[in-house]
Structures are given as structure tokens and as C-alpha cells.
Amino acid sequence: MGTFAHEHLASSRWDSGTEAEHDLQYTAYALGTGACAAIAQTRRDEFARSHSDATLHGIQEPMSGSQRTNAPHETGARATSTNAGRATPHSPGGPPVAWHALSIDDTLRKLHSNAAEGLTSAAAAELLQVVGLNAIPPPRQRSALAMLADQFRSLIVLLLIVASAIAFVMGDVSEGIAILVVIVLNAIIGFATEQRAARALNALRDQAIPEARLRRDGVESSLPATALVPGDVIIVSAGDRVPADARVLEAVNLQADEAALTGESAAVSKQLEAVPDAEASLGDRASMLHMATVVTGGRGLAVVTATGVATEIGHVGTLLDDVADRETPLELKLAGLNRAMLVLVLVLCAIIVLAGWLRGNPLLMMVEVGVSLAIAAVPEGLLAVTTMTLAVGMQRMARMKALVRRLPAVEALGSTTVICTDKTGTLTRNEMAVRVLLAADAHIDVDDARHATSTGGAAQGAGLEPVRAAAKTETTALAIRIGALCNDASVSNGANGAVFLGDPTEVALLKLAEDAGLPVAAMQATYPRISELPFDSVTKRMLTLHQAPDGSRVVYVKGAPSAVLAVSTSTLEGTGRVELTDGTRKAWADRNDQLAGQALRVLAFGCRTLTEGETQPVAELAAQLTYVGLVGLLDPLRDGVVETVHTCQAAGIRVIMITGDQLATAAEIARQLGLDKSPDGAPMKAVHARELNGLDDAGWERAASTAAVFARVTPEHKLQLVTALQRSGEIVAMTGDGVNDAPALKAADIGIAMGIRGTDVAKDAADIVITDDNFSTIVAAVEQGRVIVSNILRFIQYLFACNFAEILTVFVAIMLGWPLPIGVLQILWLNMVTDLFPALSLAMEPAADGVMLRPPRDPKEPLMTKPFVWRILWQGVLLAGSTLAAFGVAMRWYGRSGAGLTHAVTVAFMALSLVQIVHTLSARSDTRSAFSRGVFSNRWLWTAVIGSAAIQMLAVELPFLQRLLRTVSLSWSDWGLVVGGAVFPLVVIEIVKLVVRLRARTTEPAPREPS
Helix, strand or coil: CCHHHHHHHCCCECCCCCCCCCCHHHCHHHCCCCHHHHHHHHHHHHHHHHCCCCCCCCCCCCCCCCCCCCCCCCCCECCCCCCCCCCCCCCCCCCCCCHHHCCHHHHHHHHCCCCCCCECHHHHHHHHHHHCCCCCCCCCCCCHHHHHHHCCCCHHHHHHHHHHHHHHHCCCHHHHHHHHHHHHHHHHHHHHHHHHHHHHHHHHHHCCCCEEEEEECCEEEEEEHHHCCCCCEEEEECCCECCCEEEEEEEEEEEEECHHHHCCCCCEECCCCCCCCCCCCHHHCCCEECCCCEEEEEEEEEEEEECHHHCCHHHCHHHCCCHHHCCCHHHHHHHHHHHHHHHHHHHHHHHHHHHHHHCCCCHHHHHHHHHHHHHHHCCCCHHHHHHHHHHHHHHHHHHCCEEECCCHHHHHHCCCCEEEEECCCCCECCCCEEEEEEECCEEEECCHHHHCCCCCCCCCCHHHHHHHHHCCCHHHHHHHHHHHHCCCCEEEEECCEEEEECCHHHHHHHHHHHHCCCCHHHHHHHCCEEEEEEEECCCCEEEEEEECCCCCEEEEEEECHHHHHHCEEEEEECCEEEECCHHHHHHHHHHHHHHHCCCCEEEEEEEEECCCCCCCCHHHCCCCEEEEEEEEEECCECCCHHHHHHHHHHCCCEEEEEECCCHHHHHHHHHHHCCCECCCCCECEEEEHHHCCCCCHHHHHHHHHHEEEEECCCHHHHHHHHHHHHHCCCCEEEEECCHHHHHHHHHCCEEEEECCCCCHHHHHHCCEEECCCCHHHHHHHHHHHHHHHHHHHHHHHHHHHHHHHHHHHHHHHHHCCCCCCCCHHHHHHHHHHHHHHHHHHHHCCCCCCCCCCCCCCCCCCCCCCHHHHHHHHHHHHHHHHHHHHHHHHHHHHHCCCHHHHHHHHHHHHHHHHHHHHHHHHHCCCCCCCCCCCCCCCCHHHHHHHHHHHHHHHHHHHCHHHHHHHCCCCCCHHHHHHHHHHHHHHHHHHHHHHHHHHHHHCCCCCCCCCCC
16 A cells, blocks of 8 residues: 555544445435434444444534534635645544644645645545545345245244145145245245345345546546545535535535534535534534535535545445335335235135035145145235336336336336426437537538537637637627626537537537637636626526736626626627617517527627726626627537337327427427427427416416416426326326426326436436436336336236136136046145246246327326236136146046156146146237237246246156155147147137237227237
């Protein structure tokens, strides 16, 4: 270990054993207010006991009953200190560092960091090897041993033990032992299924690794938050989740929600000054940011003081429960179904036992048969198969760039009736480029060729000449300068040219300046920023205050044209600054409408020079501006998005576009997408936000039902739109990316956050995170949600039909006075061979061609609808009838007693098993033929069918299994009878499907069950 790491660790908290990667989305929002301090104390004590050899430098323990002191925030304040030299390292047993009580200079000195440069990559890499990843270990999960033990605690196992005991009482030791073997095999299969589901869910979690913006080697970049080490300089802004504990270095209206740690919901204003009290409670440390808390306003710079389990949240992180462990509505429905089925089966089995006894069969034998039937009839693997189906489906969706954070969203996805989507970056590419610049002395159309490079470096060519020429005039140069300086994006030199980071719109303005021959870095040095007001969704403006070269102070403003025009009193013309009249205001408004009508996003620029002695707050500087000009930016539609919108419409899903853009721009984009008309050709409206103000519930419901576009909306409007649609009975999927979108995301049936531009707050509130911000991915997720629910219904129908057939076969045989057609161990064998693996294979069924051509499924609809139950019943009767027919023929051939009966029972045993295995093909769809196109699309199904059939054949050919299961080898005529009995139900079901398809051609709507 290098000298740097030794010295650095002397003043930082660390845990050398921390190697787990963990998604920070599972952090402290689950904690209650009162318990937080006690939990933190408990975990701190445990941590101290297990890490007594490590020095825990850092913040003191949270105090109960803390009172927050509202420290004044600094507007535009910056850390001017850079670190020079190193302090003497603390000894391993030294006192912890109260970082909040240290000045910025002392903090940077102790951490050997630099506010302007950050750490070097080499130093950070060396330190990471020692402190470990910046990650909180995942919540404690059940051990493999506990998971295995749980397999023996079900009612099914109890029934098996009863059956085994009865066998031993009857003197059938081999059968009793065989049933115990079945118990063990069932436990192993259940354990393997549950463990695979758990692994699938863990793998899904691991795909969500948060990012952090930081400075290293003097360059701003983005890295996984797990790579942070003490001393890293991080950059935070509104909506970010703080990636580590850190001391504030810069604060511009910086506020954080620290309810995760303190339990107090009020946002905390952050400050640069040290908090004098070294023992200050956690809520009073206004100079600190803490891991997993949320930045709710402003922006800031901070130096990391602790990572991973050494952070405040690290002490309580291990208490958090995994969201995936909660029972979902779908799982609750299935559990209820299982219980109802168990009661029904026990009643039927009791009738079978009584009837068999009255027919002269031994009571104990009939009890054993009844218990075995009960075991076979109850689909005990249903919940495990369902969990694995959901988990595997969620992994499929993750590979499609749709990260599902909550299992209930899977069921809701398949029922979505309305998708409310953002425009920028979702329907469009989020690659903004300036296409038009309007100033008093210029109208410049920027050539598309200058935006051809993905790195954003200044392109060469004739397209730049008009820009460079216009930039030589005062008014145009001023407009370009305002766009570049009233801007939070950044540009730096990379290995392959200029590298731009930040909001796409702001990046486009920086590119315009660079291409015009006005280097951004030079302008920033000439006009240093003094203070700022970040963009506000209410005022729709951003403001910065700069020092001009002549010593004066200038205000630069950019924002929505109407918002900038409203606070402007003059404009620039060829002769200089002139007063804004009604005529010139209308002229600028008309120019804005013309650009917006071309689907351009339009921004306006304004400025103001302050007179000497003006001291009003920065919030009041957006007044008496000079209106400088407009830029029109284009964000082209994503490839394939038009076709995706049409897919939604064909699937019965409305698409509503929500945007902060102007109405004319939004309406043009909607026209290009085909949203301006409903599927039946009726025109759909485009609504401006001002039309929504003051609407009552009925008004909102009318607007929601007749409009496809909502422009200039606020986050509050989004929430009202969601509730209005839900009142109308719609199942709403809502997209969002900002802090203020969180209420709408939480209120929607499916909240969808953007993974690239989305804030951590939005991602935490959402059910799904789209990692490529693409609308097509959202629709693909809806399709996959439909597939997952359809697959669950497929194997439910298969399991219940097969289990019903087993009960019916025994019941009818007894009622007819026949011998029992199947033995106890044979029933248990079928339960393992023909239930689990074919059911699992049905869970892997790919999407059918028509999955997006039928209306959404009502999530309130029960799993067992009347048509669904009817299919189970008649198909179960068909399977049982085919088995009984084979058994009856075999008894005519071989007799009803002795060796002949054993032969006939073997035929019935094989017929019942193969008819269920072949039924897997029929269960793939209720309408589509088993032999249609895509018959071999599910390799898992064919593996299960062929494998199960092969294992079943061993049951009558291997001498060991013959003795165990009481079977005999079959002749060719026997196999003909068995295969004929297995194929007959398939033929009948295919004929029924054909009739359904023929009737569906002339009947609407299309079938709603799995296709």
C-alpha cells in the first residue's frame, strides 16, 4: 500500500471488508422517524464491535430529539481554498474527525484533496484498493439452509408424511420409504426453484448501479458511485441522490432532504461555514451532505469524507428489507387460489375415500390414495414457479433496458390503457442542436452538417460560415454569449476532442459558441459568474450574474420566450437599445410562433447591466431586461417511435404527450407521431397549460379524454392528469425525470423514470426505470408485461387441468366400480414428472404475434374467470376420459385382477402421464394452433416435453422403477393405445381452437386470454 493511502486513511472512515455492490435505491426511505436514531445507535455499536481494529473517523452519533438550526444558505458562495501540503496523519486509535466542524481548508488538507482538481486517478485507484467499494451490503437474506428447511414446513409435506406413515402401518415398507424419498425430492426441487428465483432477482438488482459526477485530475466526469473514495470532489444538483458523506465546498441555494437519517421532512439549507459545535446532532450539520439523502434544490460541490458502511446511512443500511420480498397482488391472488383449491381437493378426496371404502376397498388403502390425490391435485409449486416467472421476465425486461423495481408493476404493465410520456429524450433523440438564431441584426440558419460529430467538437465546413460571420456583430455575439454563460453545462478537452457534459439544450448552446469562434472557456474567464438563480419550472427562466471586463455587473437570462418577454422593457435594433412597444412585442411573439410551428424548441435571451450601487437580492434581478433574441433548437424523433405509437394504438393503449415546450411545437410533433387523431379518426386536441388552471374534476376528466397533447404543463398538472385519468377507470403509466415529477410517478399505476436524464428522486418514486430513455422501450416493457401475465395464466391452466384430470380419473373409476387405475407412488411420480418441468417451460413462452393486438387486461379481473374455469373443466374431463378409455380397453385385454390388472394399471399410468405431457403443447395458446408458425420457438418447452416423456418411459422399462412403481413393460399394441389416448385430446383441442379462430375473424374484440 502506498504512502498516500496510509496517510489518507488515517483521517477517513473505512471498512476494508466492504466488497458488496448494492443499489442505493433500497436506502433509508423505509425508516420511521422515531426509530431512526435508535437503529443508528444499534448498528453503530455492532459496527464498532466488529471493526475494533479500524479507526472510525467522521461524524458523531445522531442525537435523539435533535432540533435543527436553520443555517442561512449561501447564494453563489464558492470555496476559494485549494489544498497545499498534508497534515500529520492521525494514529489508528485517534479520535474521530468531526468534519462538519472543520473549515474547508482544514477538510481539504486532511483529505489531501483539492477543490479545483480533485484527486488524481492514480491516488483514487490506490485508495479504492484499501477502503473497498462505496457500497452498503445488501439486506440480510435467508441462508440456503433456512431456505431448504422452509421446504419441509408446508401442508403438502405433512400430507406426504401421513401417506408414508399409512404405508408403513400397512406393512408396505418399500412404498413408505419411496414416499419419504419423494418428500426429499420435492424439497430439493422447491429449494432449487426458489434459489433460482432469488438469484434472478439479485441479478436484476445488480444492474442498477448509481452514477456520480465528480472531478478527478481537474476534469469533470461521471463514474459509478461505487468507485468513490474519501477525498473525491463530487458535484450535486437538484434531484440527485448524494452518493457518499461529504463536506460542502460550494453551495448555490443548496438544499437536501435528510428524512432518511433524521426523520424530519423539511429540507435543510446547506452552508459553507463550519458548524462550531463538534457534538452537533446530525440534523444540525448544515455543512455536510450525507449518503442516500436527496438534493431538493440548487447545486453544490463537496468533498467526500466517508464511503460505504462508514457513512451515516451505512450504519442503518443493513436493516432495509428487499422490496422484492414483499408479496405482490398477483402472488396474493395465487396464494388465495391455492388455499381454495386445497379445500376443494380435500373435500373431493374425502368423497373418493368414502366411496372407495363403500365399494369394498380397504379403508387404509383408500386413505393413502386420497392423501396422494390431494398431494397431486394441489399445485404446491405454483408460487415458486410464479416467482421465478416474474423474476426471469424482469431480467428479460432488464436486457431490453427496462429495469423493473417493484414486482406489482409487472401485472399492471399488462393492463396499461394510457401512457403519458415526456417528449424530449423519450419520443425524440435528446440530441438538441441549434438550427436557427434570431437577433435584431441577423437570422441565421445553421447547417445540419455542423452537428454530425457525436463528440460535439467544432465541425468544419461551409455551414459554419454564416454563424462565424454573424458572431462578429455585437447583437449576435451578445446572444451567443448569453446562451453560453447562462448555462450549467461544461466543455473540456478530451483525448478525441472537446467533451460536453450537461443538459442537451445547454450543451447545444455551448456548441454554438464554440462553432462561432467564441471559446466558452475564454468567455467564462472574461465574464466570471458571481451568482445565479437556477432554472425554475414556475418562472421558466434561469438567471446568472457576471462581472464584466469594465468592472460593471451584468445579468444574463435565458428561458421560455414568453417568460423572458414578460420581464423585458427594451430590445436591441440596428440603432441600439429601444423601448419594447406593443408592436415589437407582437413581432417577437410572432417570430417565436413561426419557429415553434416548425417543431423547434425556442429559447429567448435577455440581459441587463446593473448600475453602480444596486444591491437588490439576486431573485429580484429578472426585471427591466433587454430582449436580445431567440434560438430554435431541434430534437428529431427517435427511430421507430412512429411505428411504436401505432403499435400502442393497435393494442388499445392511448398515448398522451406531456411537454414543457410551446403548444405549436408540441402540436407539430404530435402530428408527426400520429397523435393528432384517435384510432377511429376523431381529432384529438392539443391543450395549453393555461387552459387547465382552475378546472374542476369534471373539467379535468373532459380534458384527459379529448386531448393527446399537453403543453407547458407543470408537475402539478401531471399529477392532476394522472388522477383524472384514474377516475375515468384508466390504468395509467406516467413517465418523469425531475424532482417535481415524483408525486405523479408515485400516483400513477406504473411510474416510469428515465435512466439517463432522470434524477435519483424520480427513479426512487418509479416502478420502472428505462435505462435508454426510449419510448419504444416503454412499449416493449408493456408487451413483456402482457407476456409474463399470459405465461402465468398458461401454466395455471395447465396445472389445474392436469390435476383435475388425475382426481377425476380415480373418482370416475371408483364410481364405475372399477379397480383403482393408478397407484399411490404413481400419483406422486406424476406430480413430479408432469407438473413442474412442463409448467416451468410454459413460463418461458415467448410473445405471441398478436399479444399487442388485443385490449389490455383488467387488473381487477380475477385470475379464474368463468371462461378460464370452463376451459380447465372441459379439458380436464377430456384428459381423464382419454385415460379411462385406455384403462378400460387394457382391462378387457388383460383382465381386472392379478398380473392382468397390473398391466392395465401400467397402461393407465402411462396414458395419464403422456396425455398431460402432450397437453403442454395445447396449453401454449387458447387460440393459436400448437403446430402454427413458431412451434419450435420455445426450446425449454420441447426440452421439458422430450425429457419428461423419456423419464416416463424409464418408469416401465427399468427393473428398479418397475418394482418401485409396480409397472410392467408394454407391448407395441399397448404403446399404440397409450399414444392414441395421449394424442386424442390434442386433436379435439386443436379442432376447438380452429372454431374459435374462425369465429374470431368476424367477432370483436379479440380474445383476451393468452394467445
